Amino acid sequence: MINLYQNLLRPLFFLLDPERVHHISLAALSKTPIARFISPWTSLLESDPIKLWGITFPNRIGLAAGFDKNAEALPAWPKLGFGHVELGTVTCQAQPGNPKPRIFRIASHQGLINRMGFPNNGANAIATKLQRYKQNKTWPSIPVGINIGKSKVTEIEEAAEDYLESFQKLRPYADYIAINVSSPNTPGLRSLQEKDQLLKILKILQKENKKDSLQDTKEVPILVKIAPDLEKQQIMEVLDCIQDADCDGIIATNTTIDHSKVRESINEKGGLSGSPARVKSTQVIRFISRETQGKLPIIGVGGIFNQSDAREKLDAGASLLQAYTGFIYEGPTFCRVICER
Numbered sequence: 001m002i003n004l005y006q007n008l009l010r011p012l013f014f015l016l017d018p019e020r021v022h023h024i025s026l027a028a029l030s031k032t033p034i035a036r037f038i039s040p041w042t043s044l045l046e047s048d049p050i051k052l053w054g055i056t057f058p059n060r061i062g063l064a065a066g067f068d069k070n071a072e073a074l075p076a077w078p079k080l081g082f083g084h085v086e087l088g089t090v091t092c093q094a095q096p097g098n099p100k101p102r103i104f105r106i107a108s109h110q111g112l113i114n115r116m117g118f119p120n121n122g123a124n125a126i127a128t129k130l131q132r133y134k135q136n137k138t139w140p141s142i143p144v145g146i147n148i149g150k151s152k153v154t155e156i157e158e159a160a161e162d163y164l165e166s167f168q169k170l171r172p173y174a175d176y177i178a179i180n181v182s183s184p185n186t187p188g189l190r191s192l193q194e195k196d197q198l199l200k201i202l203k204i205l206q207k208e209n210k211k212d213s214l215q216d217t218k219e220v221p222i223l224v225k226i227a228p229d230l231e232k233q234q235i236m237e238v239l240d241c242i243q244d245a246d247c248d249g250i251i252a253t254n255t256t257i258d259h260s261k262v263r264e265s266i267n268e269k270g271g272l273s274g275s276p277a278r279v280k281s282t283q284v285i286r287f288i289s290r291e292t293q294g295k296l297p298i299i300g301v302g303g304i305f306n307q308s309d310a311r312e313k314l315d316a317g318a319s320l321l322q323a324y325t326g327f328i329y330e331g332p333t334f335c336r337v338i339c340e341r
Contacts, residue, residue: 005331018103018112022067029073029080047339049083052297052319053221053248055143055175059083059339061310064301064322065147065178065225069120071129075138081335085140086322087126088147089180092166094122095152098185104268110305111262111277112325114255115185115270118149123169130173143175147225149183156188160201167205174220179205182227182254184271190227195237198224202245221248228253228280228302235287242296249297251322252288253281274325278303282316289317305330310338 013021047059062084063077069088077085097119104113120126133139148170154162167177179201181192192198202222209219224247226238242250255271262276281302288298300318304310305326313321327334 005333010329010331014105014107017101018105019100022103026068026072029076050319053176055221057083057143057320059335060314060319060321061304061335061338062086062143062145062299062320062322063327064324065089065145065180066114066116066324067327069118071126071133074130074133074144075140078140078142080332081339082142083335084143084145084175084320086145086147086178088120088178089118089149089183090120090123090126090146090166090170091118091149091151092123092162092169093151093153094125095119102270104266104270106262106265106274106276108265109262109274109276110325110329111272111274112328113259113262113266113268113270113272115268117152117185118183123148123166127169127173130170134173144173145176145178145223146170146174147178147180149180150186150189150192152186156191156197159192159197160204163201164204164208167208171209171220172217176221176223176248177205178223178225178251180225180254182225184227184255184257193226193230193234193238195241198238199241199244202241202247206245206247223247223249223251223299225251225254226284228256228277228284229258230284232287235284236291239288239291239296249299250288251299251301252284252318253277253302256280273302274329275303275305278309278312282312285313285318286316304338307338 049056049058050060060083063082065086065088071087098115098117102115148163148166150159150162183189205222224242255273256277259272285298285300294317298318299320299322300313301322304321304323310321
């Protein structure tokens with residue numbers, strides 16, 4: 001299966017537009033026969049399980065937000081070996097995202113640049129789809145996180161209310177909610193990492209979270225996803241907000257706007273992911289772990305392609321891991337190769 005993908009399928013896929021391949025892949029994975037066919041080589045491994053926030057993760061590697069924005073292939077992810085999946089980014093309002101083309105491969109560096117801009121069907125439609133999975137009893141056997149972001153049409157000053165509406169609609173289906181304030185592809189979004197803005201969002205969400213938990217609606221862990229480009233003082237301010245709002249963890253990191261490692265290969269705007277983002281992501285994880293004395297759970301994301309990359313993130317202080325670009329480059333057996341001992 002490894003050789004089939006890397007020697008035959010990947011070269012063919014890489015001849016096509018990246019976003020087209022993405023949609024082809026999701027369409028294939030959403031079909032039960034395809035998922036069943038590949039599962040003997042890729043199925044879920046209960047390797048090094050961990051319990052966080054009262055949730056059992058059968059292994060430490062999850063699918064990062066951005067791949068399955070609209071929950072199109074939700075039942076397939078455990079069949080590919082993932083120990084959790086993070087859907088989204090979902091916005092309150094449905095939106096088409098930025099103009100195409102908006103994904104660019106950098107094969108020579110095992111990287112991607114994207115400027116997607118949160119294309120998704122909106123919180124209402126995705127909540128309806130998730131409810132259908134529950135009703136049809138096709139809900140996956142792994143934890144499901146949902147990543148929410150600000151709608152592009154919403155003014156920065158009204159961001160908290162926008163996040164709140166998405167939170168209210170999606171929380172019943174989430175094992176945790178990730179607050180995305182760090183994508184570089186929505187104008188002004190990264191300014192929401194500033195202390196006053198972020199604290200306002202987190203406090204409104206936690207108030208809703210705790211209020212409804214008294215009314216037989218579950219309280220869910222709230223995590224913040226940050227950029228790898230923050231200065232140390234900015235990271236400290238984010239950590240202060242997380243503590244002040246009694247949030248549960250941090251996802252480090254989103255894509256980087258630092259293209260210095262690939263500038264000679266491609267000149268496109270957007271967030272850079274994959275191998276060129278690995279070191280910067282690990283440095284942020286290590287800093288957060290040290291400053292919080294390992295007490296704040298960290299999901300480590302950025303440049304994970306193999307066991308060595310995964311171990312680097314865990315040694316830096318991550319409790320869980322996520323991948324996106326590594327999965328694209330390594331193929332369906334990605335999780336099994338990382339999890340096998």
